[in-house]
Amino acid sequence: MAITRPAPPGSAHADERSGPGAPAGGPGPERDGWHLTSPVALTLLLLVVVVAQGPLRGALSAPVMQSWMTVFVAVVVQALPFLVLGVLLSAAIAVFVPPSFFARALPSRPALAVPVAGVAGAVLPGCECASVPVAGALVRRGVTPAAAIAFLLSAPAINPIVLTATAVAFPRDPEMVLARFAASLLVACAMGWLWQRLGRADWLRPPARASHEGGGKGEAFWGSVRHDVMHAGGFLVVGAMAAATLKAVAPASWLRTAAGNPFVAVLALAVLAVLLSICSEADAFVAASLTQFSPTAKLVFLVVGPMIDLKLFAMQTGTFGRRFALRFAPATFVLAVLGAVLTGAVLL
């Protein structure tokens, strides 16, 4: 399957190295040797781990390690179904939906396409893991990146499942649901427009593959599913490790001190949302349990979390390239905090 020309050495290579400690990652990728070695390397790795499982289990039996592994496995197991759903959708878009469809469905002026795509995010049921591959497929299908970005940011926060969960978690303040919807849509559109004004196409990684890879549509479909699962899945593991480390190591008591000052409280919950990387379907319950914080701070938590967190950053790096992710993440963070505080001041 000839997938693409080799990517420009700088960006692609740097991205693919970003899995630190990738087991058996091996030195220099000799193209011919690589094909022969990876199944062998995998077999050896499986054998070694199975043979050494006794000592490995012993080393992992400390309570910190156990708790770390439980959260790590939990984040991966919880996210994989949604990742697979997103990957199937993205493969279907990439293979079966002609680019002309999007040209007709979206307004031709990007400034108008952004809010339309933002509202369209409401139809993707699931959490943020599904939206990254779908947004990637949209860009490859010729949708203007500004609109794809609005979709990427709004989909995990404003779909009915997430809004219902928010309503259940905040039974006494229904305005929280409205505020979450309004703030998320606002920030998603603002980011889309910002990209349209300032974004540069060369920040985005060139399309990872041609739309058809030789063989038939079936082959292209399964090839796309395989590539996205392996790729986004690897980055999901990076994010899950970061989230598990935070959950297992960081003390919860500092939150109490942070809640006292309104300014610090907003920043603390924004940073917490990034670090915890909780699925957007569950974050409302966590926000509701942070009882010592102001409603605006909780809203910031709910708006920032689905837009940017460690897991998402890793996955965006994988899909759109590091140059994009490094610029996109801080801008999203700042705009999300500002948007949520503004909305909170008006609605809460």
Place this chain on the structure above:
Amino acid sequence: MNRQAQSVVMFLVGAALLHAGLSGLYLRYVKAALQPLLLASGAVLVVTALMTLWYERRRRHAPEEEHGHAHREPRVSWLLVLPLFALILVAPPALGSYSAVRTGTALQKPYAYEALPKSDPLPLSVVDYAGRAVYGHGRSIAGRRLRITGFVALDRGGAPYLVRMALNCCAADAQPVKIALTGHVPPVLEPDTWLEVTGAYTARQTRDPVNNGPIPYLDVTGARPVPTPHDPYDETWNQ
């Protein structure tokens, strides 16, 4: 990682998800309602692995066009073996006393108090007891013999708690709800032991040192160790 190796990893991850979903192992990590999605995604991964192998084999038989060698597959994919090993070889237990002691009690005011059955002793969940004791002032449970199941956690001073982790989606958002034990508490308590405690409501309360949340006491009359329940988490907040 080339395509054969990728399909092996995908097959194993898919099989591990199917195994976890069918055996109930998944309940240690995620909410029960995720089971159909887990099984479906496991099946999709297995099918993708088989389709990849099939297309790869057909390609082998086809006359060799220049393919594949120009493209390097992402090496980050190797990381997918980590959750695989963790799930298959280690299968870490559900969150226990380590997390419970480090996190503040997450007790929320219940929306309503359901009518309780007349049985004696009255089986009650940790979350239900704590909610009725703290916010309902024990009205519906005062004077009755109660039976509550949870695991043991000891705080820094060695004071015993009966805990259940309440879960909304996955273990990353699990939060403990705690009951402090008083009365005839067994003299030696091992953290993470699951206990079925019999006891009675008492109005005494304390505060969680982590988040200052309310923790009710339970006046224990008896306790016996029980095996870990099928679903170790409390999922009542999901409904």
